[in-house]
Amino acid sequence: MQTIPDIPVDDTAWVDVNTTSGVAVGAKMLITLKSVTWCRLYEGATPPSVDSKDGILLTNTNFPYATSTILSDSLKIWAISAREGRSLKLSVQPL
Numbered sequence: 001m002q003t004i005p006d007i008p009v010d011d012t013a014w015v016d017v018n019t020t021s022g023v024a025v026g027a028k029m030l031i032t033l034k035s036v037t038w039c040r041l042y043e044g045a046t047p048p049s050v051d052s053k054d055g056i057l058l059t060n061t062n063f064p065y066a067t068s069t070i071l072s073d074s075l076k077i078w079a080i081s082a083r084e085g086r087s088l089k090l091s092v093q094p095l
Contacts, residue, residue: 006089009039011081014047018076021092025076028095033058033066035088040080041068047078057082069095 004022009015018025033039042048042055055078060066070077081088 004092006034006091008087008089009079009081010087011084013050014078014080016076017079017092023092023094026073028072029070030093030095031068031070032091033060034091037086037088038082039088040082042078043075045075
């Protein structure tokens with residue numbers, strides 16, 4: 001399978017990880033945080049508001065990297081930077 005380019009994420013809008021990566025909604029995938037800035041991940045048909053704190057934090061506090069496995073039959077996955085004014089990159093791999 002061809003490598004999926006890294007996905008840039010900032011704090012101004014939720015990024016549709018499925019559409020941006022080309023991984024179908026409901027497909028199992030691995031998301032890896034490739035930056036020191038924490039990322040908020042949210043699963044749903046539509047994203048919450050930009051200032052929402054819903055979802056889970058993907059952080060590299062205890063390790064030099066952080067990953068999240070998205071299970072089969074999930075809804076659309078959204079990502080946003082958890083820190084104002086900071087951007088980050090995600091690597092996405094279908095599993």
